[in-house]
Amino acid sequence: MPWRNGGGVLHRAASVDPSAVVEAGAVVHSGAVIGKEVVVGSGTVVGPSVSVGQSTRIGYGVSPASSVLKQSKLCLVMEMILVSLCSRYNVVLSNCSVGEFCTIHNGACIGQDGFGFFVDQDGQVKKKPQELYARIGDNVEIGANTCIDRGSWRDTMIGDDTKIDNLVQIGHNVVIGKCCMICGQVGIAGSATLGDYVVLGGRVAIRDHVSIASKVRLAANSLATKDIQEPGDYGGFPAVPINEWRRQTVNLRLFSKKHHDRR
Template structure:
């Protein structure tokens, strides 16, 4: 527990275990039922334990969280204030559900997942170690040559029936919200930058990198280690071969490959010609 929580939260959890039967002082106003945990707005200066143990799984919840009684929060997991967990949600050990995060019904959150500034739809699976909703990589150089951070204030929105692989990262938005459409499947070790919009039913293989503000249509398939430049738009029903790099908009459906990505048949001709030109005798067949 100490490895994943600040000492103050650990102490709060220990205090909560010893005071479970004692109601908090000043809990006379704004009381609501949160799946078996009472949340109260306490008077200033009154002693109160903010985090309490959850009856189903052994994790701890903030009193201002709203959790369905059927949700499971496993030991070592933490749910912060304002978070909303729907029916039959499972939050694995070591996971952190940040303030105001919402998780839809029947979604499973793996071990050591971190959710912040985001919403996750219904029937999703977020595998171990994924991070969703952290700040994107946005900086600029001012007149004095100092590197300044651009504000990252918006959210990441994950649709229904989405699967996100282990150690994948989805950044929150800055000028528009990062969005992943329904039924999209994302492999392990994928980086999705801020302001990226991905349509429904997309397939994104391992080690893909999508730079900020890119837009993908529906039914897009990205092979392993595909790279997509920032602010690029890809139309629906495009398939990209592994190790391809998209440097400009793709406006027609079809198969593409290469660096930069071109229609697949053109890429194959380029590859064949390169092999012929590189022969030692220099003779073109």
């Protein structure tokens, strides 16, 4: 049946708040729930059992699958792809905007609160406010079970054309530039900043508030404990220029062998 606000088509079993707008050319399937002040753009297909939270704006051509849950304050723009077909509600988006031509795989969580706490004068652990957003650029791919936290003092930002593997943790206030590649099990602590064309190998860790220059590549299992200001390859724990890390590794092996021979 046609919807009075916008002229889109609804299934009779869909639940749509009276304040929502479903534009002409949009289709809302059976069991979908459209919240207060939601705008569903023309050409959008909202699948069965999708829940679209308050104040969400869904742009032209976005087609949420039946296994996708959208929470409040989202902005989903043209041609976003949500790859999420295995189990209900296995992609969770809240307090975020997602750009054009993005792909988000199963189990990803974007826009939830970051890990921010402090101990007050009475010795009680208190939560720091987490009230800003996660902003995902255009043509970004986000792997399965990756988490991207919302910001607290600045928005969490993922630049255009960045590709993120499975099982990656990106903390609150992190800013990642364009065309970066982040491999599986990477952990980026809060308020870190990555430039453009950064490559992080598997299980790399970035300390909080660290800045990584553009065109830096970090070898797998490396830990960046301080700013890296020059482009190039780095590795180790803590991360140093790659040739220095290789020398350290060789010297350690020689020392270990010499010590063993003396015994």
